[in-house]
Amino acid sequence: MADDLRLVDVESKHVDDVYRVRSRSFGLLGAGDREEWLSNMQGFIDDRRIVGVVDGDELIASARIWDFEQWWGGRKVRMAGIAGVVVAPEYRGRGVGSKLMRGVLARSVEQGYPLSGLYPATTVIYRHLGYEFAGGRFRYTFPAAELRSLGGKEVSVRRAGPDDAKRFLEIVGQLHAEARISGPLVWPEAKVAEWLGEENSFCYLADDGFVVYGWEGGKLRVEELVAGSEATARALWSVVGSGSSISTDVEAYMSPDDPAHLLVDKEADKQPTIEHWMLRVLDAPAAIAARGFAPGASLEVDLELDDSELAGNSGRWHLSVSDGVGSLTPSNGTGETLRLGSRGLTALYAGTPLATVRRAGLAWGGAAADDGAIETAFAGATSYMLDYF
Ligand SMILES: CC(C)(COP(=O)(O)OP(=O)(O)OC[C@H]1O[C@@H](n2cnc3c(N)ncnc32)[C@H](O)[C@@H]1OP(=O)(O)O)[C@@H](O)C(=O)NCCC(=O)NCCS
Incomplete structure (x- = not known):
């Protein structure tokens, strides 16, 4: 990848470039839709919720962050909804999309979102960055x-x-x-x-x-x-x-x-x-504190998280769940315990059975005897969405 590619905040001067790359990626918009797209764009620019990659003065990739809240276990959790992820065709397949999405993750963390979600047109790029399937429409x-x-x-x-x-x-x-x-x-x-x-x-x-x-x-x-x-x-x-x-x-x-x-x-x-839509836990303690858990579930267990993109999530944590609420606090514990990467943590957060997460190679270690209690705490009705974004 060329060294002069830089992450930027998209500004008004980039809007024509964004539209050009968007058209080459998703097709042209009709006159009415284009007007709506333009007026939405200003809101994203004002709130610093549109990230781009430039080559010199030219914008060659961009992605937007919708400011959403999402239900998790019957409680509302802030979620950065990622959409309009586009790279100009002549720049694809050289790591530009990954650079862009790393910028999007950093901006979403900076703006305080515990979670990020998206509808993937292709999964590979998002999985590399820690997103995993979490539900469907x-x-x-x-x-x-x-x-x-x-x-x-x-x-x-x-x-x-x-x-x-x-x-x-x-x-x-x-x-x-x-x-x-x-x-x-x-x-x-x-x-x-x-x-x-x-x-x-x-x-x-x-x-x-x-x-x-x-x-x-x-x-x-x-x-x-x-x-x-x-x-x-x-x-x-x-x-x-x-x-x-x-x-x-x-x-x-x-x-x-x-x-x-x-x-x-x-x-x-x-x-x-x-x-199918994907999710990523951006801030593990905040995401655990914000969601609801099964009211009868009671849990005291250590977890070892290994997040190669967002270092703040990595380390040994103590997960405590009781009376429908949970907390994740740093732990000094030692010894063998359940280990998860970002995709495993996200799948578990979204209610995927722990046996499934283990058999997909996204969780390992720990005592099998704890699995039932962990699974019960996160379990609930299948995650779904009514809206596309
Ligand atoms: C999808 C898109 C954003 C990826 O951008 P990019 O710059 O090509 O991505 P990268 O070069 O950083 O690739 C990252 C990884 O994703 C993989 N990947 C990228 N596009 C892919 C595709 N269409 N199908 C399968 N894998 C793909 C790459 O092979 C790479 O994986 P690897 O490291 O294991 O080889 C770009 O192709 C694009 O703009 N497509 C059209 C619009 C679109 O579909 N947007 C996504 C909406 S959710």
């Missing part, structure tokens, strides 16, 4: 007539709109905390109001649940449905299914552990579509 297809017949007619459901954004967030907050959900992004109230106000967002609200759905490619598609009781789940799904005379199938973004899978008689599509 799952889309199922149900026969609309099955949903229509779920009942729930005794539940009162009303049409909702932008003014209900606060209530939507309260319901999500309560239900995700109770169910110790992992994965979905948390949106600010203004963004939720914007979404509920879109022409293609059909929103219905009950006391303990809501649904937002719309048309996509001639079919009805559920973007989000949350229900705190069986009756409300039946009521909201049957509102969507009432469109069965026009839309034979209903597509839905949802968790593989959503109660709807246990309510609908006919199985959902046997082949759901899954877009």
Whole structure:
């Protein structure tokens, strides 16, 4: 790699270069999308959340950092969402992407994010830097007539709109905390109001649940449905299914552990579509302190972390979990203990069974007798996301 390639903060003067490299990587944007892209860009520049690589004066690679929060074990954790990772074609395959991503990691740590997440178009570059698969964006297809017949007619459901954004967030907050959900992004109230106000967002609200759905490619598609009781789940799904005379199938973004899978008689599509996303623990003590753990789990164990990219995570730590919260503190302990690299720690954090992590060669050492307790602490429903970024 040429020595004169430098990491920089992307500035307004680089925007045309970013667009040129982006077009060569992902295709051209239509006029409306380009305008939105440009206005988003200014926010990234102002917040120093877009990192670039220059060759002399010319920008030849860039990546953006979205300021997100994500549910982990029913608690909200700040997450740096990495997107728009692009290298000019003539510079690819020479380590520029890796240099760029190291800059992105450093900036994300500097801005205090305990976690970073991304949807990978290719995994190798991200795995080399410590990212690992952590969850999916799952889309199922149900026969609309099955949903229509779920009942729930005794539940009162009303049409909702932008003014209900606060209530939507309260319901999500309560239900995700109770169910110790992992994965979905948390949106600010203004963004939720914007979404509920879109022409293609059909929103219905009950006391303990809501649904937002719309048309996509001639079919009805559920973007989000949350229900705190069986009756409300039946009521909201049957509102969507009432469109069965026009839309034979209903597509839905949802968790593989959503109660709807246990309510609908006919199985959902046997082949759901899954877009996998990756995670990286950036600040191990902060990430452990921020997430929720299984309330009954109790754990006192030493871990040895070896993070070749972020040295602050490396070393011997004591992991303590009780009453649903955890802490990771430096340990002076000696002797054999569970050892993990960044990918192993991230997989464990995301609820991957420890046996799987061990058999993938991402964890080793320690006493097998501790594995059950460690696994129980991190376990929970499958991590999922509803949004792509
Ligand atoms: C993906 C991309 C950012 C990688 O940039 P790059 O400068 O070529 O990456 P590097 O040279 O630093 O390569 C790092 C590692 O990833 C691997 N890699 C890079 N691109 C790859 C690809 N398309 N498929 C498989 N592996 C790939 C390299 O072989 C290298 O691994 P190695 O050290 O084991 O050989 C670049 O190819 C690109 O801009 N692609 C188009 C847009 C895109 O897909 N962006 C990613 C969105 S998530």
